[in-house]
Amino acid sequence: MGDTLHPVQLVLLVLFHLLAWGAAGHAVLTKRDPRSALGWSAALIFLPVVGLLLYLAFGISRTQSAAQRMLRRLAAGEPYIPLSGESPQPPEHIPAQAVLLERLGRRLTGQELCGGNRIEPLRNGNEAYPAMLHAIHAARRHVYLSSYIFAHGSSAEAFCEALALAAARGVDVRVLVDGFGGRFYSLRRPWAHLAARGVRVAQFLPLQLLPPKLCINLRTHRKLLVCDGVAFTGGMNISDHHVLSGRKGDVQDMQFRCLGPIVFQLLRAFLLDWGFACGRPEPVPVPDIPTESDGESLCRLVLDGPDSDDDxxxxxxxxxxxxxxxxxxxxxxxxxxxxxxxxxxxxxxxxxxxxxxxxxxxxxxxxxxxxxxxxxxxxxxxxxxxxxxxxxxxxxxxxxxxxxxxxxxxxxxxxxxxxxxxxxxxxxxxxxxxxxxxxxxxxxxxxxxxxxxxxxxxxxxxxxxxxxxxxxxxxxx
CATH class of the missing domain: 3.30.870.10 (Endonuclease Chain A)
Structure with a gap:
């Protein structure tokens, strides 16, 4: 008798097995990588309770569908505004061997190249952070910052002070931090105090228990700063590790200062993410800030993520x-x-x-x-x-x-x-x-x-x- 399951236990066991088999079917139908589908299916069938909890936390399909619906709705409602230097056909001075590659990018992204840009590499936080802070201090219209990590330290303090001062002089200042990266990589969150100083702050899919929102795998890894007519993008987060000083945890990286019409495309990318994070569309302003430059780079943004069925x-x-x-x-x-x-x-x-x-x-x-x-x-x-x-x-x-x-x-x-x-x-x-x-x-x-x-x-x-x-x-x- 001691080995007999209580009826409630039996019902729960059967329920978990049914849910696990249902989740396994979901994984097989929605995962694009067969190894991923096989791994999830095996975990769900042989470890139904643990596998189901892991799938709810790390399996992205449910949240992916929500992201697809919202981001497509936001993108569909965004008015198309031709940019200076944007060309409906491949520019004539592209070398013949690059024409097919330009066409590939156009087919995959649905976006044209825009010309007249200048892209300047900045090495490490030693070069990038002073240039980014200068742009924030000089901004008069808007400052939009998106980062996967915004870690406590002297660099974060400098950025927070510059952002707060910009907001104090009437600039539209917004900070978007990933809900996982912004918490996991730093116990202290300097960006969390910016709202009290007039900065609009949002988290991209923050983790929470009630109501449950544990989509750990769905993260924004984008790094972006747009200040009026200049923008910065690349692979660099906000962290003291990027300022090389001979410390053990130093991290080399490169950020890029962008001038020209591509700046407005970067602004639109930020507002799309902001609208998703806040749960409501954000109107895209008509570009009334000069984005001309003397550059010769032809550029195109490539936005990718689980909101797309394509790789x-x-x-x-x-x-x-x-x-x-x-x-x-x-x-x-x-x-x-x-x-x-x-x-x-x-x-x-x-x-x-x-x-x-x-x-x-x-x-x-x-x-x-x-x-x-x-x-x-x-x-x-x-x-x-x-x-x-x-x-x-x-x-x-x-x-x-x-x-x-x-x-x-x-x-x-x-x-x-x-x-x-x-x-x-x-x-x-x-x-x-x-x-x-x-x-x-x-x-x-x-x-x-x-x-x-x-x-x-x-x-x-x-x-x-x-x-x-x-x-x-x-x-x-």
């Missing part, structure tokens, strides 16, 4: 690499590329192109770093050259192709960025800008160590087993 960034990067005729340079902190990207890289190298990948020697996410070792032999055998650059940890994300095309922004080459996060990248068609990025990547490689098959094969069996174990979970890292 926009993954397809665009794979297409750029597959169509390359001379060279491909990549720098990324997290390297767990999709099957399509792996095939494109191997094929480009096998065709005799100069394909180079620069990764950090040390990583803040060691399990991702270990998993990447499992992928390197296949690339090296195909002729891809891979370097590990020395510390501090490099968080920079760059792609440069064929002497003309570049891509910058927030997206990493891993499943989380390319399938789960809301990311913001920018295409840049400009040979001068391309060469600046390639020079930066080659300097980093010159300080590092090139990986070879001999070095990989010399690693001990325990290390290779550890790498393979991490690689098995790469769709979930």
């Amino acid at each position: 926009t960034l993954n397809d665009l990067m794979a297409g750029a690499i597959s169509g390359a005729t001379r060279s491909v340079h990549i720098m990324t902190p997290y390297f767990l590329p999709s099957h399509e990207l792996m095939t494109s890289l191997r094929s480009a190298a096998q065709r005799g192109l100069d394909v180079r990948v620069i990764l950090p020697e040390r990583n803040n996410l060691p399990y991702v770093h270990w998993a990447s070792f499992r992928l390197l032999p296949s690339l090296l055998r195909a002729g891809v050259r891979v370097w590990h650059q020395p510390p501090p940890f490099a968080h920079t994300k760059l792609l440069a192709v064929d002497g003309y095309y570049s891509q910058i922004g927030s997206a990493n080459l891993d499943a989380r960025s390319l399938r789960l996060n809301f990311e913001l990248n920018m295409e840049v068609f400009d040979p001068r800008f391309h060469d600046l990025l390639v020079q930066h990547m080659r300097e980093a490689a010159g300080r590092g160590r090139e990986m070879t098959l001999a070095r990989l094969n010399a690693r001990s069996l325990p290390l290779r087993l550890r790498d393979a174990a991490c690689w098995l979970f790469s769709p979930y890292l």
Whole structure:
């Protein structure tokens, strides 16, 4: 009798099993990666209680559908305003080999290139933060800041003071912080006190228990600052780690100052995210602030995330690499590329192109770093050259192709960025800008160590087993 289940327990057990099987069916029907669908299905069937709770917390499909509905509604209601320099056809001075790539970006994003932009790289917080703070202090109309991490420290204090002063002089100041990144990476939240000083503050899908909102996997990874006619974007958060000072936790990164018509596209991107975070559409103002510049860069924003049924960034990067005729340079902190990207890289190298990948020697996410070792032999055998650059940890994300095309922004080459996060990248068609990025990547490689098959094969069996174990979970890292 002691082993007999109470009727209530039996009912709960049957209920959990039914719900788990239903969730497994949902995973099979909605997940785009078969490994992800298989992993979730196995967890739900064999561990119905734990698997169901994990699926509710980390399985993104339910929240993904909500995001799709809202963001599509917001985007559909946004009036289209032609920008100065925007071209309905590929500009005539694009080299012939770049025309197909321009067309690919236009088909995937539905956006035209806009010309007359100047994109300036700023290295680390040492260069980027003073320029960003100067733009905030100089703003007279609006200051819009979006960050995945806004961590406590002297840098955050400087930004908070500048934002509060801007609000005090009548500027429309808004700060959007990710609901997970803004809390997880800093126990103290300096941005939370800005509302008391006149700054409009919002969180992107904050985690909460009642009512339950535990969509941990649905995060905004976009980094963006728009101050009147100037904008900044790239991979840099707000954190003292980005100001290099010889400390153990320093993080290398690159931010980009943007001038020209692309600034208004960045403003529209912020307002779209703001409207989603606040749960209501935000009207897009007519661009009454000059966005002209003397730049020669043709640019296009690439917004990607689980609000789309397409793998926009993954397809665009794979297409750029597959169509390359001379060279491909990549720098990324997290390297767990999709099957399509792996095939494109191997094929480009096998065709005799100069394909180079620069990764950090040390990583803040060691399990991702270990998993990447499992992928390197296949690339090296195909002729891809891979370097590990020395510390501090490099968080920079760059792609440069064929002497003309570049891509910058927030997206990493891993499943989380390319399938789960809301990311913001920018295409840049400009040979001068391309060469600046390639020079930066080659300097980093010159300080590092090139990986070879001999070095990989010399690693001990325990290390290779550890790498393979991490690689098995790469769709979930």
